[in-house]
Amino acid sequence: MSPMSHGRGLAWNGAWRAGGVGFTTLLAACAPEPASSVEIGQALVEVIDLARAMTLEHAIVDLTTNIAADASPTQMASSALEFAAMTVPCAEVTATGTRGVRVDFGPPTAGCALAERTFAGVAQVEFSEPGPGSRLATITYAELGSFVDPDMPGVMLDGTTQVTWGPDETRRLVSELRLSSVDERQLEIQSDRLQRTYRGALQIDGWHRWQTLMGRWQMELAGWELDRGEPVPGRGLAQVSTPFEHEVILDFVGPGDAGALVRANGGRRDRVFSVAADGAVVDLGDG
16 A cells, blocks of 8 residues: 555645644645646646546446455355446346456446446456455456436546455455546556445545656545546545656545545645536636
8 A cells, every 4th residue: 555545644634734734834844846737737637537547446436346345255246247237237247267257347328327327338257266265356348338318428438456455344456447537538557455335435545646648647636535427536645746746735625515625735826626417627816
C-alpha cells in the first residue's frame, strides 16, 4: 500500500478535519509553486474518470466475490456462479472449469442491467489458493462496457483486478486497467485499495497511478465514500500529483444545489467546484 494506506490515510483524514488544518498549510511543504485553476479543474476531471472505472470495477467485484472468504476455490466458484445467475438473469453465466465463472452481458442493445446501469461485454473470475488459508480472485474484463442509456456512449473497461479478503469484511483490490471514456480518452490505470461497505456506501482508502497524453498522474485517497453511480465520492479526501509537479488537494464535501461539491486547492486558495450527475464540472470560484 502507499504512504496514505488504510490506517494512516484515515488518521490523516481525521487530523485534517479535527485540527482545522487549511489546504495551504498542507501544501506549503510539498508544492514549490501553486497550480493554476485550469490544472486544478483538470485534476478533478481526471478523478471523475477514475470514479467511472471504479464504478464498473466494484459492480463486478460485488457480483463475483460476494461469497464466504474461507470457502475452497471450487466452492467459491460454485457460489459465485449461483449468485451471478440469480442477480443478472439477462446475462449468460457459465462455469469455466471447476474454479472459474464467466459472465457475458451481451451487446449494449441487449439491455442487461446491473447496479442500475446497462452492461455489455464479458467479465471472468478465477479463484485460487496462493497459500495456506489465503484466497485470491482474479477478475478479467474484456471490453466490459457500462451505459446509462444503450443508445448513448458510455465507458469501457479492460484489464484485471485481483481481490483478496481481510479482517472486518475488508477486501483488497489490486488492479491493472484500461479505461476508454465517453470523450474517447484512454487511461492506463494501476491501483491498490482497501474497501469495505459502510452505511450503504463503498468506503475506500489507497492509491491510483494513471497515464494520459499529459503525462503521469498519481492520487492517494482517504476515507472515500463512493455511492454507487455517483460521479465523485460523497465524502473523503484525495491528494493528486499532476504531471506538472504540483499537488492538488480535493475535499469531497457532499451534495450542493446543482451537484456534488468539491473544495480544491493547488497551493494558493480554496476553489469550489460542482459536479453534476453526468460528470459535468462547473467552477464556482474561490471558496
